[in-house]
Amino acid sequence: MLKIYGSMLCPDCVKCREDLDQAGVAYEYLDFSDSLKHLKEFLTIRDSSSLFDAVREKGSIGIPCIVDENGRISLDWEEYM
Numbered sequence: 486m487l488k489i490y491g492s493m494l495c496p497d498c499v500k501c502r503e504d505l506d507q508a509g510v511a512y513e514y515l516d517f518s519d520s521l522k523h524l525k526e527f528l529t530i531r532d533s534s535s536l537f538d539a540v541r542e543k544g545s546i547g548i549p550c551i552v553d554e555n556g557r558i559s560l561d562w563e564e565y566m
Contacts, residue, residue, distance in 0.1 A: 487512040487565060490527040491549040494518055501549040501562040508566040512551075534558055 487505075489512050491498030505512055517524035531537045531547050536558055540547035551559045559565075 486554065488515060488552045489513070489549050489562070490515045490517060490523060490530070490552070492516055492518040495546070495548055498549045501551075504566060505562060510565055530558060536560065 487510065489498075489501065489505075491501065491514070493499060493516055502514060515523040515526065517527055527548075527550060530550060530552065531540075537547045540560075547560060549560070549562060551562055551565065553559070553565075
């Protein structure tokens with residue numbers, strides 16, 4: 486099952502969830518807007534992955550962040566549809 490880190494305050498995260506729901510993709514949504522535990526988990530991923538280098542340079546957050554069953558990290562939810 487996919488793990489998705491994000492915030493419902495983010496339009497991309499809302500769209501990600503809508504698209505995955507419509508496609509019938511199973512996922513666990515970890516909203517860090519109200520969970521310091523989920524925020525810490527996300528920041529650990531973000532701060533240790535080169536995938537986020539360009540995101541950090543732009544001053545962006547990098548959500549939604551998708552982690553698949555094998556631990557592969559992606560910022561593109563459409564590849565799972």
